[in-house]
Amino acid sequence: xxxxxxxxxxxxxxxxxxxxxxxxxxxxxxxxxxxxxxxxxxxxxxxxxxxxxxxxxxxxxxxxxxxxxxxxxxxxxxxxxxxxxxxxxxxxxxxxxxxxxxxxxxxxxxxxxxxxxxxxxxxxxxxxxxxxxxxxxxxxxxxxxxxxxxxxxxxxxxxxxxxxxxxxxxxxxxxxxxxxxxxxxxxxxxxxxxxxxxx
Amino acid sequence: xxxxxxxxxxxxxxxxxxxxxxxxxxxxxxxxxxxxxxxxxxxxxxxxxxxxxxxxxxxxxxxxxxxxxxxxxxxxxxxxxxxxxxxxxxxxxxxxxxxxxxxxxxxxxxxxxxxxxxxxxxxxxxxxxxxxxxxxxxxxxxxxxxxxxxxxxxxxxxxxxxxxxxxxxxxxxxxxxxxxxxxxxxxxxxxxxxxxx
Amino acid sequence: xxxxxxxxxxxxxxxxxxxxxxxxxxxxxxxxxxxxxxxxxxxxxxxxxxxxxxxxxxxxxxxxxxxxxxxxxxxxxxxxxxxxxxxxxxxxxxxxxxxxxxxxxxxxxxxxxxxxxxxxxxxxxxxxxxxxxxxxxxxxxxxxxxxxxxxxxxxxxxxxxxxxxxxxxxxxxxxxxxxxx
Numbered sequence: 071x072x073x074x075x076x077x078x079x080x081x082x083x084x085x086x087x088x089x090x091x092x093x094x095x096x097x098x099x100x101x102x103x104x105x106x107x108x109x110x111x112x113x114x115x116x117x118x119x120x121x122x123x124x125x126x127x128x129x130x131x132x133x134x135x136x137x138x139x140x141x142x143x144x145x146x147x148x149x150x151x152x153x154x155x156x157x158x159x160x161x162x163x164x165x166x167x168x169x170x171x172x173x174x175x176x177x178x179x180x181x182x183x184x185x186x187x188x189x190x191x192x193x194x195x196x197x198x199x200x201x202x203x204x205x206x207x208x209x210x211x212x213x214x215x216x217x218x219x220x221x222x223x224x225x226x227x228x229x230x231x232x233x234x235x236x237x238x239x240x241x242x243x244x245x246x247x248x249x250x251x252x253x254x255x256x257x258x259x260x261x262x263x264x265x266x267x268x269x
Numbered sequence: 270x271x272x273x274x275x276x277x278x279x280x281x282x283x284x285x286x287x288x289x290x291x292x293x294x295x296x297x298x299x300x301x302x303x304x305x306x307x308x309x310x311x312x313x314x315x316x317x318x319x320x321x322x323x324x325x326x327x328x329x330x331x332x333x334x335x336x337x338x339x340x341x342x343x344x345x346x347x348x349x350x351x352x353x354x355x356x357x358x359x360x361x362x363x364x365x366x367x368x369x370x371x372x373x374x375x376x377x378x379x380x381x382x383x384x385x386x387x388x389x390x391x392x393x394x395x396x397x398x399x400x401x402x403x404x405x406x407x408x409x410x411x412x413x414x415x416x417x418x419x420x421x422x423x424x425x426x427x428x429x430x431x432x433x434x435x436x437x438x439x440x441x442x443x444x445x446x447x448x449x450x451x452x453x454x455x456x457x458x459x460x461x462x463x464x465x466x
Numbered sequence: 467x468x469x470x471x472x473x474x475x476x477x478x479x480x481x482x483x484x485x486x487x488x489x490x491x492x493x494x495x496x497x498x499x500x501x502x503x504x505x506x507x508x509x510x511x512x513x514x515x516x517x518x519x520x521x522x523x524x525x526x527x528x529x530x531x532x533x534x535x536x537x538x539x540x541x542x543x544x545x546x547x548x549x550x551x552x553x554x555x556x557x558x559x560x561x562x563x564x565x566x567x568x569x570x571x572x573x574x575x576x577x578x579x580x581x582x583x584x585x586x587x588x589x590x591x592x593x594x595x596x597x598x599x600x601x602x603x604x605x606x607x608x609x610x611x612x613x614x615x616x617x618x619x620x621x622x623x624x625x626x627x628x629x630x631x632x633x634x635x636x637x638x639x640x641x642x643x644x645x646x647x
Binding site: 360361362395398400 | 544569576579582621623624626
């Protein structure tokens with residue numbers, strides 16, 4: 071073995087060592103950070119009604135919650151039903167019309183036999199479609215409340231958040247991606263008097 | 270010493286190239302974005318699969334639609350933009366399901382779903398080859414996104430490398446927005462009439 | 467540092483490089499084979515020309531175009547084309563699972579898809595055709611196992627279109643399709 075060959079071998083070994091140690095250090099740092107974040111998780115802030123919540127894609131301001139037998143369309147269903155309605159203002163902060171607000175908040179803790187809410191535009195008394203950027207809207211989410219479930223006195227909602235990625239990790243496409251919840255909202259539920267038909 | 274300098278130079282050079290490549294890589298949405306065909310307001314624009322001509326664009330605070338003797342009022346928190354146009358399929362029958370108002374700041378406003386039940390609305394009209402059809406588009410746009418807007422029309426919003434006609438809206442009276450526009454069905458050459466108040 | 471590279475090594479290097487030139491296209495082809503096959507069978511490339519009034523065996527049935535008539539459209543530029551055709555069913559199983567696509571073509575190669583709703587003019591002038599089902603599973607089921615399915619489709623075309631032909635494609639039988647002239 072010549073002297074030159076031995077030196078290249080040593081150089082290679084050194085390079086391997088540096089790369090290996092660097093990789094190990096990176097993995098250890100990432101692991102430590104994850105563990106630290108998990109053990110020192112910041113509690114999700116509780117936000118009162120009327121305060122705007124920045125979820126990244128949307129700015130949402132809850133106004134209040136109530137129960138009633140008439141959905142926001144104003145037409146009473148043929149069979150008596152109970153609705154839990156949450157009113158809020160919604161501002162689309164993204165660059166395009168979107169109807170992706172439906173999964174932005176949820177009842178906390180989740181109730182299994184309650185179906186996903188329907189969303190209505192308050193000024194139109196009609197089912198909401200996309201909300202346009204720069205045009206804030208007053209909206210109503212209505213859950214059809216099952217008879218077997220007691221109506222809540224206080225409603226806790228957990229509000230999720232989304233961030234915009236110019237390039238996602240999988241395809242390199244641009245889009246909005248779910249992140250951790252940013253707020254818990256506690257709303258007292260106003261109960262509507264049970265009224266008979268024709269009143 | 271000299272080799273050390275050379276190596277440092279090579280590393281810096283490589284880093285610069287990698288950085289430049291990273292900065293200039295087109296986004297996935299750019300690579301798959303529709304092929305756009307620019308058109309002018311008032312003139313026919315021909316894509317491969319369809320042709321479109323955008324005529325008058327009307328603004329209004331509220332829209333009233335008269336159907337079957339009833340009048341429904343549609344409000345908006347922005348401004349209603351009603352686009353009168355004609356569209357025609359060229360090779361095969363198709364429906365143009367996607368239309369957007371592109372504001373001057375780059376914000377995109379999809380067709381309003383509120384008055385989509387009105388006949389002659391673009392996404393509801395089946396276009397046949399050789400038969401140009403009058404069509405209406407309705408958008409809800411905030412006032413500051415009106416001047417300098419562009420109408421984008423495509424057969425579908427999700428087809429990568431599909432065709433998209435872009436018509437810059439040059440004739441638009443932004444200063445004087447009427448309170449209400451009434452749309453009525455008509456049996457004349459156009460299937461609707463627009464009446465501004 | 468610079469040592470003589472042996473001739474054998476040099477040859478291996480060039481052989482590998484040349485091999486890459488062969489292996490890469492093969493890899494691309496192997497990967498896209500299924501898509502190519504799907505594209506090939508999805509396109510209607512292989513027409514079976516059938517003359518007016520004659521019948522032709524296709525996709526488990528015996529097909530015949532009974533009428534292809536022009537009716538007045540909503541305006542002077544427009545015409546409504548009514549196509550009535552029938553299928554004497556031989557293999558109900560083969561037919562039932564196959565979606566049916568009907569297209570009207572003209573001499574310029576333009577293609578019209580059938581109208582969703584039967585035009586009022588058809589109901590007025592050809593009421594029995596207006597009640598016929600459109601091409602598809604329902605029509606075949608209605609005909610029974612060895613009956614004849616009578617179907618009708620309407621098209622809205624410009625009055626100037628000429629050289630009309632009706633193309634009937636059943637998904638199972640692709641890329642072969644019927645072309646009634």
